[in-house]
Amino acid sequence: MSISEYNPLMARSATTTDVFTAIGEQSRRDLLSAIGSAEVTVGELVDRLGLSQPQVSKHLGVLRAVDLVTVRPSGRQRYYSVNGPAMKPLHDWVSSFEATWNERLDRLDAVVRELEEEERANASAGKDPEPRSGHRAAEEAANEEDER
Amino acid sequence: MTIAMRRPGSATITYPGETQLTITREFDAPARLLFRAWTTPELVKRWWGFPSSEWKVCEVDLRVGGKWRWVIVEDGMEVGMQVSYDRMEDVVFELAEEG
Numbered sequence: 001m002s003i004s005e006y007n008p009l010m011a012r013s014a015t016t017t018d019v020f021t022a023i024g025e026q027s028r029r030d031l032l033s034a035i036g037s038a039e040v041t042v043g044e045l046v047d048r049l050g051l052s053q054p055q056v057s058k059h060l061g062v063l064r065a066v067d068l069v070t071v072r073p074s075g076r077q078r079y080y081s082v083n084g085p086a087m088k089p090l091h092d093w094v095s096s097f098e099a100t101w102n103e104r105l106d107r108l109d110a111v112v113r114e115l116e117e118e119e120r121a122n123a124s125a126g127k128d129p130e131p132r133s134g135h136r137a138a139e140e141a142a143n144e145e146d147e148r
Numbered sequence: 149m150t151i152a153m154r155r156p157g158s159a160t161i162t163y164p165g166e167t168q169l170t171i172t173r174e175f176d177a178p179a180r181l182l183f184r185a186w187t188t189p190e191l192v193k194r195w196w197g198f199p200s201s202e203w204k205v206c207e208v209d210l211r212v213g214g215k216w217r218w219v220i221v222e223d224g225m226e227v228g229m230q231v232s233y234d235r236m237e238d239v240v241f242e243l244a245e246e247g
Contacts, residue, residue: 105173115181
């Protein structure tokens with residue numbers, strides 16, 4: 001899975017094009033964290049982050065452009081909140097690495113399971129559980145050393 | 149004979165340091181068999197990389213200071229790496245089990 005799956009224009013885009021570039025700046029990640037699961041006003045964000053009002057507004061503008069943040073006007077106030085579903089491309093992208101490893105380790109699990117079955121079959125046939133490889137023989141020699 | 153239930157677990161990924169990545173996964177199998185699967189080239193080729201990978205090199209020089217070298221071709225791109233064996237902890241484990 002590649003990032004371009006979500007937005008083929010990303011490579012030549014400005015910061016407002018997609019969620020990946022939108023959260024590329026630390027201040028905007030801080031802003032998202034500061035909003036969290038609440039509904040907040042620009043004033044509250046200014047207080048919390050110690051940024052100027054125009055800076056907060058500018059960053060909110062970028063986040064809104066990619067739909068990471070939504071606004072609800074109420075009276076004279078505007079309340080900002082995080083739009084969780086818009087983060088899905090971020091989550092999917094990170095998860096793809098985890099999935100790769102899970103699949104790889106599932107294959108390792110299958111190999112080990114087969115080795116175990118082989119051992120079991122050999123044991124019931126009364127054979128040596130595994131051929132003596134070089135390093136195994138060396139280990140056994142070392143083991144005898146230890147026991148002395 | 150009882151057959152143990154096997155449920156492939158989920159790996160967890162943690163970032164203990166700036167340049168470190170730890171992938172943890174539990175296996176319901178003896179450590180010595182995992183050790184074999186990690187250090188026997190014919191077995192490594194069956195699970196490392198991607199199912200679609202074409203193997204070019206898989207060499208294991210199993211001793212402290214030795215290397216595990218692998219090269220695969222994936223999507224027409226050659227990817228390779230060398231891994232050094234710093235310690236042989238699992239061998240120690242094996243000795244303990246067989247001793």
